[in-house]
Amino acid sequence: MSVKIQILTACLVCLLSLSTSAVAKVYPVSNQQQYQQVLPKLIAGDTVQLANGVWQDFEIIFSGQGREDAPISLRAETKGKVILSGQSNLSLAGQYLHVSGLVFKNGYTPSSAVIAYRVNENQLANHSRVTEVVIDNYNNPDRHDSDHWVALYGQHNRFDHNHLVGKRNKGVTVTVRLGGEANQQNHHRIDGNYFGPRPTLGSNGGETIRIGTSHHSMSESFTVVENNFFDRCDGEVEIISVKAGANRIVNNTFFESRGTLTLRHGNGNVVENNVFLGNGVDHTGGIRVINRSQLITNNYLEGLTGYRFGSGFTMMNGVPNSAINRYHQVVNANVHHNSFINVEHIDLAAGSDKERSAVPIDSRISDNLFFNQNNQAPFSVFDDISGIRFSNNIANSLENNVISQGINTANIKLERAANGLLYPLDEQQAKFGVSKNLTPVPKADTGVSWYPKTEPEVAFDSGINHTLASVDSLYHAIKLAQNGDVIVLADGDYAIDKTLMINKTLTIKALNEKAAKLTFSKSALFEIQNGGNLKLDGLHISGEQSPDSVGNSVVRTSKWGMLTNYRFRLTNSDISQLNINHSFHFFDSSNHAFANQIHISHNRFSNISGDIFRLDKETEDLGIYNAEYLTINHNQFEQIDGAVVKLYRGGTDESTFGPHLAFNHNQLKNVGIGQRNKASASVYLHGVQVAELSHNHMIDSAKVVIEHTTGEPISNITHNQFINSGEPTVTELYAKGKPTAYMADNHISTGVDNH
Template sequence: MKKHTVLLSLTLLLLSFQSKSQFNIQKVTNSFELQNAISKVKAGDVIIMANGIWKDVNIKFIGKGTKENPITLTGETAGKVTIEGASDLKLSGEYLIIKDLHFKNGYTPSSTVIQFGIDSKTFANHSRVTNCVIENFTQPNREVSDHWVELWGRYNQLDHCNLIGKSNFGPTVRVFLKGNEHINNYHKIVYNHFGPRPRKGGPHGETIQIGDSGTSMAPSYTSVANNFFDRCNGEVEIISNKSNYNEFRNNIFFESEGSLVLRHGNYCTIDGNIFIGNEKSEFMGGIRVINTGHWITNNYFYNIKGKGFRSALAVMNGIPKSPLNRYMQVTDVVVANNTFIDCISPFQFSVGVNIDKKDVLPPSEIRSERPERMIMANNLIYNQTPDNYPIVAYDKVDGVLFKNNFTNAINKTDIANTGLVTTDFQINKAADYLYIPTKNQDDVYKGFDFDKIATDLFGTSRKTQNSVGAINLPVKPNTTLINKTLYGTIWFVKEAPVYVTKTHHVTNNNELIKKLKIAHSGDILILKAGVYKLDASLVINKNITIISKDKKRKAELQFEGDKAAFDMHPKGVLYLENIVLKGNKSQCAFASLEKNMSQAFNLFVKNTEISDFKTVLMVYKASFADTISFDNSNIKNCSSGIVLNTETDAGGDYNAEFVYITNSKFDNIESTVLDYYRGGYDESTIGGNLILKNNTFTNCGKAEKSKILIQNQGIVNVDFSNNTFKNNPIDTIAILWGEKGQKPVNNTVINSGEIKIEQNLKQKLMY
């Protein structure tokens, strides 16, 4: 018997070796060898791309593997195979695996970097992209649209990847449902590290979009689980759900300026997600609810300071007989067993309501359908400052049933009645960002189908102990909310080492040019007092500070020629302090590149004198500044001021996210001092921020073409206060947008026209 067993084992082992020997493992060193190997590939084969730089490659990975014997395309050593230049990768077939590749120093020449399909007829099923990195692989022109990963077909998976730094138009990851071959797809997007993604300055900057308006009623069954969304700030929608039956589980949204948005589609599950904000930003949100049948359970919200569309839980009104691309009514939604810690008014209902604008909007834009058959139950709300209202409603909330929600805040509205219980309870800090109550609130509402909320945030069963909120006590010792090692690749260094800033002392023209060129990002150039005559632009393509050594004796930079004094390049950050800038009336003091501004720049000007330039700041189309700041500066004798008006396509884009003009003097600016423009309007895409405060404007706007001194057309958030306008020969200082709460505060106007408020600003809707 033993002999027969041994013989059988040896036979099986031999057959195993024979089977494996049939598989081909081939190493390739160039594009020709790679495509030749792919053309001959069969189930179980492995193609290894040699270490090194693969530049300008367009890979079409086609093959038919099996579940037991997939076909693999991999790098020789994880992190040592980089795909650069104008490159992309498309896969088509069955049971394909791509892993250990690093896309960097380039951009896709097509519409995607990695695509689970080659054309409309050939796509991938049961395939996987894993352990790969796409890093700053962004288009030179920010207006060019692409997607870094497109999922087509069925049963495909994106996992343990890092996708970092997309700054151009288009979602980072896009799931398509166009055709029966792509619905009911059961894709998995799991254990990835998304971000940081910088602010884009308009719509179409999502990190993940599942479906679109046209296919939003189709079933997708896509799972987005256990991902880390790290400072994903592209736009107001981090995830844009636009299809049915998707699941969003156990994801972490860390300091991301936006929300998980159920934009279209029905019957989604949002369970066990963690939303972490901070005190510095009012743009970090939670979940925005539209449509039918969603279950929102076991989610944890910490320090979410967003309001309206970006509140911790934003529930919208619908449009009667809404087209697919607008807003459906919220019905049959359950929000249960969630915890909200230090969130400003976490429950906000009828967000974006505009039923009072029937005389302004067409019927297709009037959001009057309130939520119906919605249940808010067993949620826990805690605020260190209990005077924060737990509920804000912009319309009646008569279609929402509140049951057994507990808060330490005083409910100062008549909403929720007995369904929102104010009680004195305490919380303790268990770990970074994690605060748990000292005891369970076990007065739980047992609603219909609530037994399917079987576990809490940490997977603890609710059968024996069920408590209000996302967390059941006791919590296991050493429980943490964030473990970054779980997400993305193992080999990719996610955070650069801390750089120690160096100081460079500059005494003359040549030293300034030379040391600016060799300086590392983050360095400081200290200029000795004196005159620096320059006939070429100073290029700012890194983070640099230029400052005078002696505040009382400022270094003076005199610029000749017709080029900009400072050329702001992608990723350029300039801190300019205690400097005198003089032009010759023919150039800009600061200007972006006219094209290929692939990423944002930043400009901070403080205690600086600027005079005799044609334009103070010129930003060209498709250029974007995250922050522009002029503080305590004196700007005079220029033809025009700060020009941020080139996004005129009515697509909702604009040239700068934050514009701060504070404590400064503007004298003899011949035309408009500030032209900050946003063309096109989608109310869910919140953007454009202007602080105009404590400034003095004198003798500005005298050019015949000047119609307005401060132009902020379409900008949503404006602080217009404590300014003085004296002897400016214009009729209109500014037109503020009354609907957005904009109003002038404590401004002094002497012989300078008027500040107007227009309640319903005429804006071209994007839809």
């Protein structure tokens, strides 16, 4: 090509660009009808500007053919001032589309996604970008009705610098779909986003990011997940679930997030430069490796407590000749230059059983730093690991280390560098583990600058105290109270004739312990609703004025299930005479209600015809349950016809953490022996993952019944006295062999014990 032709071509390109700029238009629209009129007119370079305000029930289809140098844009008049509410969503189709500045809240999507990079299977978005968009608690009110917040289809799309917080119903927060060639080898980029707290779902389906599905796991995606901040993303055991090949998970920060980055399916993925900060939070995990040719390098992991499939680092066993949706053998994994600092568990050949018998092979773990301040070795080996070669790693002195070669022991002293990470002071030792050039992504640098990153929970007792002396003022105070407020009841009797609806974080306490007596004439005294968290302190609650009917309760959750997780606390209180008819319970959870935490301490329960805690409504056996943490310590239970606890998690799903029960220092007398107690137990646990029963004193009561299902449950029963109360029974419903519960130092006897 001659110089003159080159100059002429450049001039034509310049003129075309100037022409496009000259005709490009900005279309301000203030209602849906105007938007529909403008949409067909859009050409490359044009912009649609949505007027500030609330747009109700707006299903936006944004389509057009932009160009790389002249995208078609959809933007807010002012970032953060355009609110999509009700049943609104956004679908993109075409080329080079750009969306920014919108907020989705106060509603839920009427389709399968809030934002979809397609209109239908044939109309996809390519080379398109969604940036500076907020999705805030935009959830289907049925927690088990599944949808996605973002679904990426097509190719070469970007989802960046967005703020997503509070996904509460089932479904992945951001999913990359690979069905059909047009969605594969997509080269999507998910970067700079703030993934705010996602509460525990209590079932499978709570991932924050999923790339692909098992059906397309042999396909390559080439998706990059980069520079994101994962803030307490606790939905389930997989925070990021990679189910495709050739992806890069690079330079992300995981802060106190329960679960792991899981290479579940697909080969040839890279996990590099990520920072996992657990800060000792329960079930915080790191990286789980499955499949072929996975590279794990320069990742920093500190303060992680997770175990089994949620460990700080896990290398799985596979299934020989595995079906596409099961566990493929680990082959050629390369794990090098990572720092594992105060990581409690590193599991190798994990999941080994009759089916998962294909051990890792041709794999290397090298040049890593292992340091545990408590000098406890983190390694657990569940099968033959001769196919994993350890070489040139360094560790401090670790007790009971089962890895005999490839880890050199040294006197290591650590110091926190300017990047906030710990490194060995010794220069030679600092060559192991992560590079000093690693820069964790700060929370402040992700998402948007104009939308606050608020705390997900309001603490009890963090508001104003209101001292009351009458029932009428109690009704009024509950209605007007703000989150965190405390209602203090003066001494006296409070005859309550309506159920008290709790839809905020609220404490109700007695001015003087047990000097405020509450009776009630409805079927329930309290109902915890969406947004509700309740703390009761120092009260005397009696069922003597309750209806003469079956199935009353002191506390219940909303009858039709709840979207938001709740907390309940009861301390220093007296609960009595819940016996005006049979099956009068203290706490009765509905189906599809989920408690993050229930904490009961220093209370007395007496003369109750039903159960104390009924957390057994999810009987579909799908791995769903009613409470994550149930803590019952230092209480007295006497003359209880039903069980103190009925806690149920059925099915074989392995993607959740709980339930957890702590049952310690309690006294039980004549508990669980009523004819209607079908469990024939004072404590009945089915599928509970972690149970601790210690220093309890049980007299003339039904026995403790524990049924282990799946997930290698931990049950410790120690230092208890069982007098005329039978010996606890533990049954393995799925695993073969002896029960895995640990029982020690229990005193079991019949007759009177004067000690």
